[in-house]
């Protein structure tokens with residue numbers, strides 16, 4: 001019987017033969033990731049185990065990205081605790097200060113996650129790496145501690161749902177719009193416990209950055225992983241970065257899927273997800289008159305150089321609307337550097353935007369751009385839950401970089417065509 | 422093991438930002454986290470909840486982030502167990518890894534009202550609404566996860582058995 005990519009990767013990482021969806025298996029972990037919120041609990045649990053050293057220090061990655069540069073004394077203490085541990089364990093893959101960026105943008109860029117890898121991360125958006133053809137899933141801090149002690153994790157074998165994207169994308173439509181559209185169709189639990197495998201001509205045409213935004217939001221449909229098979233574009237990205245061998249898997253033609261759903265993308269418009277769930281997606285033309293107080297462009301979903309390039313194409317020569325704050329946070333130091341070299345930072349500053357350091361910051365309502373009571377924010381991030389970006393009585397709308405940039409100029413949710421004729 | 426307490430009901434898609442808002446995540450101290458448990462879903466919950474009380478919710482409970490602060494806050498607030506139509510997957514595994522008992526039952530989730538007295542038999546998965554007399558059967562818990570709960574969570578399990 002044929003196998004899916006997910007099943008092949010699991011099989012390559014477990015001793016258990018002939019497993020079925022629903023079975024619980026033990027797997028060897030290639031990469032185990034935690035951040036400044038989740039690493040402290042993992043370290044405490046690791047300490048309790050009594051083991052002195054991490055089982056495979058080269059497979060553990062810590063990134064201080066959520067409340068950094070530290071926002072208050074508590075977060076400074078939290079980061080110090082992680083830093084002290086990382087230095088004590090002589091961890092090679094510890095990212096702090098000017099080396100830190102938003103984790104799920106940073107790891108692919110550093111070549112730390114490769115096709116065919118089995119990755120667990122104490123962060124729900126670990127599923128981002130599915131776009132590299134890896135099996136990557138979010139877990140809790142205790143799972144991470146277990147991986148630090150044993151090098152292994154337990155997995156309930158998921159079934160797979162396939163989503164095929166046909167057609168050609170319209171102007172200003174990107175990966176973020178496709179994934180918001182998909183979540184709008186299947187709902188925030190539409191792929192609960194399942195692997196989402198995404199393919200089709202529209203996906204093949206997307207740059208890797210847009211595929212990463214799509215896999216990033218698999219969790220927003222409840223998915224365990226959001227896998228896109230590695231192709232020539234993936235390998236162009238991976239090859240110069242990889243420092244260890246990797247395996248490219250394809251699903252067999254007779255692989256068993258729980259369901260196969262096909263979308264024609266030709267008529268899909270740029271999307272906006274309304275508060276307070278990512279599934280409340282609508283075409284931007286049906287957004288109505290939503291006045292905004294803040295626009296955020298950044299995060300592990302859309303803080304890559306390609307996203308900033310799209311935003312700059314729209315903002316160039318324009319001004320941010322009066323009374324609106326537009327925050328632009330390049331996701332990693334090298335994105336920041338490239339944006340600076342290409343003149344994008346000047347375009348943003350000339351328009352009156354704020355350019356901040358690589359950090360999660362406002363995405364989780366952490367710091368650097370918190371919404372007041374009653375305020376409305378539009379963001380290229382991935383979650384718009386109640387209170388996600390600040391006061392419980394504020395609202396977050398989600399979109400891709402083109403709609404975000406256009407809306408920063410007009411002051412209300414707007415299609416890119418309104419600004420770029 | 423038997424859990425018995427007053428039901429607090431919540432809707433579907435209760436996310437981890439509602440269970441414990443990110444603004445409190447600069448600590449992982451259970452005694453601090455419990456003061457904000459479910460705050461963005463029901464600001465009064467941390468004051469009202471009594472040890473042993475039971476959270477009853479709709480589908481996809483615990484969706485959103487991977488933060489273990491969510492089950493930690495619920496456990497620290499004294500909640501005995503959580504019943505829902507379904508759980509988001511990371512919350513699901515975190516709960517077993519940390520020894521917070523959770524039960525999936527669509528029927529119980531739909532039929533239990535806020536304030537009802539509820540009893541759950543963890544071994545059989547039988548949920549009783551003591552206020553109305555109704556009886557429900559939760560989905561069986563896979564044997565590996567029963568082991569995790571019996572051992573007191575994943576790390577205790579590893580300590581006892583030397584591996585996962």
Ligand code: SF4
Nearest residue numbers: 102299300360363364
């Ligand atoms: S950018 Fe937002 S979603 Fe991504 S890792 Fe940071 S907090 Fe999480």
